[in-house]
Amino acid sequence: xxxxxxxxxxxxxxxxxxxxxxxxxxxxxxxxxxxxxxxxxxxxxxxxxxxxxxxxxxxxxxxxxxxxxxxxxxxxxxxxxxxxxxxxxxxxxxxxxxxxxxxxxxxxxxxxxxxxx
Numbered sequence: 001x002x003x004x005x006x007x008x009x010x011x012x013x014x015x016x017x018x019x020x021x022x023x024x025x026x027x028x029x030x031x032x033x034x035x036x037x038x039x040x041x042x043x044x045x046x047x048x049x050x051x052x053x054x055x056x057x058x059x060x061x062x063x064x065x066x067x068x069x070x071x072x073x074x075x076x077x078x079x080x081x082x083x084x085x086x087x088x089x090x091x092x093x094x095x096x097x098x099x100x101x102x103x104x105x106x107x108x109x110x111x112x113x114x115x116x117x
Contacts, residue, residue, distance in 0.1 A: 008044035008098050021048040021095030025088060028056040036117065046117055048095050051110035055091075055103060059084050 008017035013035075015023075021044060024032050032052030039045045063080065066073040094101040102111060 009042045011042040011045050012040040013038060013045075017042050017044050018096050018098045020045045021098075022092045024049040024052045025092045025095060028088070029053045029060070032056070043114060044098075044100065046114040047100065047111055048091075050114045050117075051103065051107060052091070054106050054110050054113075055087075058106070 008021070011017040011020045013020055020035060020039070020042070024035050024045065025048065027034075029052060032049045035045055035049040036053065039049065059080070063077055066077040066080070069076075091101065102108060
């Protein structure tokens with residue numbers, strides 16, 4: 001049995017909400033911030049933009065912190081890079097499919113913040 005799919009609400013950008021959801025992840029946190037600033041209506045787009053900002057800003061900070069830890073930090077950074085890439089691709093595809101995929105912890109926070117905007 002497949003999970004139900006809901007049609008995302010219309011975006012104020014004039015572009016299909018699913019495509020805008022994909023674009024929120026495409027430029028990591030930069031496009032997430034951009035769509036947070038310009039989107040006025042779509043909660044789907046706001047959610048994916050906020051999740052993109054929180055996730056990729058967090059990964060950016062984590063990579064910087066790991067760079068300061070000799071050997072183990074560098075090794076963990078090398079493991080984190082391909083995992084981040086796979087997550088990036090997966091989130092773009094899920095947004096393009098119109099799914100409200102929430103990451104653990106980050107997804108709940110992003111949803112709360114998106115509703116406040």
